[in-house]
Amino acid sequence: MIGDPAELVIRHARVLDPSAGIHAVTDVRVSSGRIAQIEDGLRGAREIDADGLHLFPGFVDVHAHWRTPGREDEESIESGSASAASGGFTTVVMMPNTDPVVDKPVVVSGLVRRIERESRVRAYVSAALHMGLEGERLTEMRLLREAGAFCVSDDGLGTQSAGVLRNAMLYARSSGLPVILHCEDHTLATGVVHEGACAALAGVPGTPASAEDAATATALVLAAETGARVHITHVSTDLSAALVGFFKGRADLTADTTPHHLTLTDDLISTLDGMYRVNPPLRPERDRSGVMGALRDRIIDFVATDHAPHASEEKELPLQEAAPGFLGHETAFSALYTELVLGGELPLPRLVEAMSCAPGRWVNGSGSLRVGAPADLALVDLSESWTVAKESLSSRSSNSPYLGRRLTGRVAATIVGGELVHDRVGARFGVRA
Numbered sequence: 001m002i003g004d005p006a007e008l009v010i011r012h013a014r015v016l017d018p019s020a021g022i023h024a025v026t027d028v029r030v031s032s033g034r035i036a037q038i039e040d041g042l043r044g045a046r047e048i049d050a051d052g053l054h055l056f057p058g059f060v061d062v063h064a065h066w067r068t069p070g071r072e073d074e075e076s077i078e079s080g081s082a083s084a085a086s087g088g089f090t091t092v093v094m095m096p097n098t099d100p101v102v103d104k105p106v107v108v109s110g111l112v113r114r115i116e117r118e119s120r121v122r123a124y125v126s127a128a129l130h131m132g133l134e135g136e137r138l139t140e141m142r143l144l145r146e147a148g149a150f151c152v153s154d155d156g157l158g159t160q161s162a163g164v165l166r167n168a169m170l171y172a173r174s175s176g177l178p179v180i181l182h183c184e185d186h187t188l189a190t191g192v193v194h195e196g197a198c199a200a201l202a203g204v205p206g207t208p209a210s211a212e213d214a215a216t217a218t219a220l221v222l223a224a225e226t227g228a229r230v231h232i233t234h235v236s237t238d239l240s241a242a243l244v245g246f247f248k249g250r251a252d253l254t255a256d257t258t259p260h261h262l263t264l265t266d267d268l269i270s271t272l273d274g275m276y277r278v279n280p281p282l283r284p285e286r287d288r289s290g291v292m293g294a295l296r297d298r299i300i301d302f303v304a305t306d307h308a309p310h311a312s313e314e315k316e317l318p319l320q321e322a323a324p325g326f327l328g329h330e331t332a333f334s335a336l337y338t339e340l341v342l343g344g345e346l347p348l349p350r351l352v353e354a355m356s357c358a359p360g361r362w363v364n365g366s367g368s369l370r371v372g373a374p375a376d377l378a379l380v381d382l383s384e385s386w387t388v389a390k391e392s393l394s395s396r397s398s399n400s401p402y403l404g405r406r407l408t409g410r411v412a413a414t415i416v417g418g419e420l421v422h423d424r425v426g427a428r429f430g431v432r433a
């Protein structure tokens with residue numbers, strides 16, 4: 001048939017969107033960048049034979065460090081978005097702890113322009129909550145919003161003064177911006193790993209879980225009082241997850257946790273390898289399973305990767321000297337599918353909800369396969385197993401804690417607004433043009 005040249009039909013995919021109640025082997029027509037039709041027997045000018053592949057709404061990551069501006073040697077918008085696309089992510093929020101910090105409208109508008117030119121996926125700018133992320137003087141949130149900021153955040157450091165945090169929440173609320181909070185009390189966070197048996201055995205100074213829990217409690221009390229739209233990122237302890245549960249319904253509150261806090265534990269630090277330094281630190285199994293239960297029960301709303309590229313000279317060091325942080329985009333789905341879904345802890349529909357539907361709703365109303373929704377899609381081969389290797393990564397950095405691990409489930413193609421932005425399916429099946 002002669003049709004719209006921009007039209008694409010994905011045939012025989014196992015389509016799964018828990019938010020729309022879709023779970024069927026069927027065909028999807030994409031037209032003018034949107035989902036136009038979902039039913040059997042569709043044909044189109046361009047087709048992807050997705051026989052054996054799952055089709056999910058594209059994944060959404062509200063926490064990524066693309067190191068731009070300032071450390072484009074570690075990641076750029078081009079490489080960060082390629083990394084996101086190869087992990088099935090179609091929407092990403094960039095964190096503001098760059099060099100310079102994203103604390104002025106001119107930095108925000110510059111980033112927005114660069115995203116338009118350089119990003120393969122939809123990317124949003126998070127601006128800083130306070131000038132220089134120094135925790136004192138608030139940023140001009142109204143002007144940041146006008147310049148294109150999507151939200152404000154204190155990620156990387158947190159906000160040490162409750163008074164400053166309260167004023168920041170009030171200002172963010174009146175400016176119409178959501179707040180993403182990194183909860184960490186620096187008077188307690190004096191170590192480099194989780195304080196516990198593993199830290200003691202390894203002889204590495206630990207930070208007590210209270211460094212996160214006390215800051216989370218403060219943030220939640222202030223969120224309830226101010227009515228600000230607050231998102232707590234990288235929840236990593238059992239107690240912080242329980243606190244989030246307590247404040248659901250008392251505050252305008254959402255929360256995420258990371259793939260690494262859901263799949264790795266602090267016994268890895270026994271290697272003393274700087275690779276395993278991350279903030280918040282890897283926790284014992286009790287915290288991992290508590291956070292996992294909170295995600296399953298929707299107390300923690302969704303997953304965000306905290307994709308944090310670092311140059312090898314900052315990571316190939318002893319634990320105490322290494323920079324904290326892991327790559328996240330390219331292994332997120334595979335690690336969670338392998339460990340949690342195949343491990344019997346989390347049903348696949350809940351994982352898709354936690355990676356696509358829930359964060360999509362939070363950011364931009366994406367994360368759905370309803371007819372009329374933007375065609376942001378992830379095609380995934382759940383049967384493929386692969387070994388994570390530096391050469392397989394699109395990021396400019398290679399600090400993945402999963403290097404050398406064999407994972408099951410791999411993103412085959414990613415589509416943003418109807419365009420293929422990552423394509424391993426073409427090589428396997430061929431796009432019929």
Ligand SMILES: [Zn+2]
Nearest residue numbers: 155156182234
């Ligand atoms: Zn953080």
